Amino acid sequence: MNVRSIVPAMLLAALLLTGCSSNKPRPVRGASHSYGQASPASSGAAGSAGTPFNDDISKSQDSRYRDGSDSVPGGPPPDISKLVEPVPKSEPRSLYGNKTPYSVLGQTYRVLPSARGYDERGIASFYGNKFHGYKTSSLENYDMYAFTAASKTLPLPSYAQVTNLQNGRTVIVRINDRGPFHEDRVIDLSFVAAVKLGIWPKGTGLVEVRGIDPGQPLQELPPPPVVTSGNPGIYLQVGAFSDADNAERVAQRLRQANFAPVRVIEAQVNGRNVRRVRVGPLADVDSADQVTARIEDMGLPRPQVAVD
DSSP states (O other): OOGGGGSOGGGGSEEEOOBOOOSSOEEOSSOOOOEEEOOOOEEEEEOTTOOEEEEETTSOHHHHSSOSSOEEOSSSOOOGGGSOOOOOOOOOOOSSSOOSSEEETTEEEOOOSOSTTOEEEEEEEEEOTTBTTSBOTTSOBOOTTSSEEEOSSSOSSEEEEEEETTTOOEEEEEEEEOOOOSTTEEEEEEHHHHHHHTOTTTSEEEEEEEEEOTTSOGGGSOOOOOOOSSOOOEEEEEEEESSHHHHHHHHHHHHHTTOOSEEEEEEEETTEEEEEEEEEEESSHHHHHHHHHHHHHTTOOOOEEEEO
8 A cells, every 4th residue: 555645635745844942052153944844743852852752743833842042052063984874775665755846935845756956055054953863854753963964855765965165064964854935045954964064153155965876886976166366256147038138137236236246147047048147156145145135135046046
């Protein structure tokens, strides 16, 4: 019997996900982890201090977790050398968290059929104490001391290689959760994955995320291009237009609003010539978030982050 068929359709809707606490927590900046897909079964779990609690995922987001905001443990970071990264292997798809399409906060997402060929650059965030021990979208317990991550579109479970483009550090993570539902973020890392990449304690970092096909040995993956001097450039792409006049009109609106620099870049997408209107490079992630808000206030579409 198909197990999914005995679960009421309403239980497969996108619900809320994971969280917990620890002594002397430090706030997490840049994290944007909040929603996922799961089953509303309540279950006992244990927080970082081993204290049992009940994870009732039928509750609303603002009442499900013990902590109101996310944080990470105080004191020095864990000794990463003693923690083992996951070895990619073929696994059956989780019964939960793979509904496609699904919608969160007014946006619709489609889960990819596999991680093979996935390659995206952008901004990474991470999540910690608030979600530690609570259920992920795949109904596994979130462990901030395991090398895992949340993705909006990669199947659950799957594996990815994440590279920090600012320092060249790389980590393998197992994707077992949905998020981050901040449109400018491409992946939400576990606490230890963020530590290994050097994204902790800042909160965000510029990364390349590459899906892993378990049938392809890691040594056969071509190395990602890594910026080894200075910082990668953060750009906001306000639109891609086939008509040159439309592209120039949007670019001119941005220039008149004192955004700088604004460029119209010609590119080919699926054999078609397009003009990409971009603002940047911007100084850092905070600047990108602020400029994004200003562009939206002008009535223009929310720009996409591009890292070059």
